[in-house]
Amino acid sequence: MAEERLINYVKSLPERPGVYIMRDQDGQVIYVGKAKALRRRVMSYFRHGGFASPRLRKLVEMVRDISVVRTATEAEALILEARLIRQLQPFFNVELKMSERYPYIRVTEEKFPRITVTRVKSGGGLFIGPYVRVRELRELLRLLDRFFPLRKCSIPIEPPYDRRPCVYHSIGKCLAPCAGLCSQGEYLQIVSDAVMLLQGRGADLVERLRRKMEDAAYNRLAFEEAAQIRDMIRAIWRVGRQSPSAHVGDEDNFPLLCSLQDILGLKVIPWRIEGYDISHLKGTSTVASKVVFEQGRPNKSLYRRYNLGDFGGDDFRALGEVLRRRFSRASEDEVLPNLILIDGGPVQLEFSLKVLSDMGLSIPTVSLAKGEEEEVYLPGKDQPLRLGEGSLALRMLQMVRDEAHRFAVSSHRENRRLRMRHTRLEEIPGVGPNRASQLLSRFGSVKNIARLSEEELMAMPGIGKKLARIILEHLKEGKD
Structure with missing residues (x-):
C-alpha cells in the first residue's frame, strides 16, 4: 500500500x-x-x-x-x-x-505505391505517424480501404500488364494497375489524396473533392459519382475532426450545411462561410473582422482583423472598405467562400452586394439582423426569412455572426489596450520609445516630468538643453 x-x-x-x-x-x-x-x-x-x-x-x-x-x-x-x-x-x-514501437503508416516508394502499417522506419517511402491511439489508426485504415482503391498486393507491376484482376478490383477496392486498367497518373492522384488526409490536410482534400463533386453533379450529370464523393467527404469529416462543435449539438455538420443550402437556395453546400462585422468607438478607431467557418466549424488560422482608422461611425463605408481589401487581391487559385454573412439588415446587404458586383464578383451573400426575432435577408427578397428557434441552419448563421462580432470587439479592445500603453512622450521629436521608457522609469510619470526644470531634465544621459526645452514645452502645452 x-x-x-x-x-x-x-x-x-x-x-x-x-x-x-x-x-x-x-x-x-x-x-x-x-x-x-x-x-x-x-x-x-x-x-x-x-x-x-x-x-x-x-x-x-x-x-x-x-x-x-x-x-x-x-x-x-x-x-x-x-x-x-x-x-x-x-x-x-x-x-x-x-522494443515494440508505435505504428506508422508507410507509403511505399514504388511505381504504384502501396499503403502499409509498420513499426520500424526503415527502407524508402513516406512515413506518417507515429499513431499513439489504435482507434485513430483503425479509423484511418477503414477510410482508406473504403474510398481509396489502392492495391494491397506486393507483386511487381511491370509491363506487359496481362494479369487477371483480383477480387479487390471486382468489389471496387483496387484500380487493378497490374492488369493495366488504370494509368500511373490516375493511380498517383489517388495516392496524393490519401497522403493529404494522412498528413492532416483534410480541409484541402475536402475542397478538392468538393470541386470534383460539383463537376460531376452539375457539369457531367454523373450523380452516382457525385454521391460517392459526398460520402467520402462526410467520412473525412468524421475521422479528421479535431474537436466537436461547442455550439451545434449534431455530431456531423453535413446535414446542417445541407439544410442551410436548401433554406438559402444556394447552388452548392456552403463548405466555407465568411462572416464580417464592424466595431468602433464613437466613430473612431474602426476595426473590421473576418471569421471563417470551414465544414461548419471555425478555422481561427484564417481569421483577419482590419484596422480601418476613423470612419466617423459610417459602418457602410467601413464595410465596403473591408470587402474591397479582402477580395481585391483574390487570385483565381484562392479559395473563395461559398457564402458571405453580413451582420446587419437589408441596407447592409444591398451595400455589400454592390461592392462585390463592382469588383466583378458573384458570391452568395446574406445578412442576419438581430431584433425581437432573428431575420435573415436574402438578395432580391423583400421580406426576411424568420427561422424558428430550433432551426439548425439559423444556429449556424448565429454562430458565424456571433463569432464575427466577438472577434471584432476583442480586436477593438486589444487596439485600445495597446494605445493605452503608448505614451505621448514618444510623439515628441527626439524622444523615441527607449528614451521615453528611461524617463518614465526615473521620474515615475509624465506629470512628474512636466514639473522638472530644464537643468533637472538635462541630468538624464543623452538629453541636452535643446531637447529638454522641447520636452517641457510640449508637456506644458497640455498635449499629454
Missing part, C-alpha cells in the same frame, strides 16, 4: 503533461509512464483498493517513490517515455521494453 507521504506528494503534482517514474524500496525503477495530466494519471493508481489485473496490484504494492519529468506537450512525453523505457528496462513495462 502507498504511504501517506507518497499520496500527499502525488496530490501536489501539476495537471500538466509529463513522464512519471516509479521505484521500489531498493530504488530500482519498476515502471515508467506518460501522462497528459500528471496528477490525475498518477493518482488513479491509488484510488482503488484493488485491481482486476494482478500486475497492477503488484505494481502499486511495490511503489515506494515516484518522480516526474515535466514536458511541454503530450507528444514530448511520449518520446521521453519510450527513451527511458529502452534505457532503464523497468520490470513492469512490457511492450516498449521489448
Whole structure:
C-alpha cells in the first residue's frame, strides 16, 4: 500500500503533461509512464483498493517513490517515455521494453505505391505517424480501404500488364494497375489524396473533392459519382475532426450545411462561410473582422482583423472598405467562400452586394439582423426569412455572426489596450520609445516630468538643453 507521504506528494503534482517514474524500496525503477495530466494519471493508481489485473496490484504494492519529468506537450512525453523505457528496462513495462514501437503508416516508394502499417522506419517511402491511439489508426485504415482503391498486393507491376484482376478490383477496392486498367497518373492522384488526409490536410482534400463533386453533379450529370464523393467527404469529416462543435449539438455538420443550402437556395453546400462585422468607438478607431467557418466549424488560422482608422461611425463605408481589401487581391487559385454573412439588415446587404458586383464578383451573400426575432435577408427578397428557434441552419448563421462580432470587439479592445500603453512622450521629436521608457522609469510619470526644470531634465544621459526645452514645452502645452 502507498504511504501517506507518497499520496500527499502525488496530490501536489501539476495537471500538466509529463513522464512519471516509479521505484521500489531498493530504488530500482519498476515502471515508467506518460501522462497528459500528471496528477490525475498518477493518482488513479491509488484510488482503488484493488485491481482486476494482478500486475497492477503488484505494481502499486511495490511503489515506494515516484518522480516526474515535466514536458511541454503530450507528444514530448511520449518520446521521453519510450527513451527511458529502452534505457532503464523497468520490470513492469512490457511492450516498449521489448522494443515494440508505435505504428506508422508507410507509403511505399514504388511505381504504384502501396499503403502499409509498420513499426520500424526503415527502407524508402513516406512515413506518417507515429499513431499513439489504435482507434485513430483503425479509423484511418477503414477510410482508406473504403474510398481509396489502392492495391494491397506486393507483386511487381511491370509491363506487359496481362494479369487477371483480383477480387479487390471486382468489389471496387483496387484500380487493378497490374492488369493495366488504370494509368500511373490516375493511380498517383489517388495516392496524393490519401497522403493529404494522412498528413492532416483534410480541409484541402475536402475542397478538392468538393470541386470534383460539383463537376460531376452539375457539369457531367454523373450523380452516382457525385454521391460517392459526398460520402467520402462526410467520412473525412468524421475521422479528421479535431474537436466537436461547442455550439451545434449534431455530431456531423453535413446535414446542417445541407439544410442551410436548401433554406438559402444556394447552388452548392456552403463548405466555407465568411462572416464580417464592424466595431468602433464613437466613430473612431474602426476595426473590421473576418471569421471563417470551414465544414461548419471555425478555422481561427484564417481569421483577419482590419484596422480601418476613423470612419466617423459610417459602418457602410467601413464595410465596403473591408470587402474591397479582402477580395481585391483574390487570385483565381484562392479559395473563395461559398457564402458571405453580413451582420446587419437589408441596407447592409444591398451595400455589400454592390461592392462585390463592382469588383466583378458573384458570391452568395446574406445578412442576419438581430431584433425581437432573428431575420435573415436574402438578395432580391423583400421580406426576411424568420427561422424558428430550433432551426439548425439559423444556429449556424448565429454562430458565424456571433463569432464575427466577438472577434471584432476583442480586436477593438486589444487596439485600445495597446494605445493605452503608448505614451505621448514618444510623439515628441527626439524622444523615441527607449528614451521615453528611461524617463518614465526615473521620474515615475509624465506629470512628474512636466514639473522638472530644464537643468533637472538635462541630468538624464543623452538629453541636452535643446531637447529638454522641447520636452517641457510640449508637456506644458497640455498635449499629454
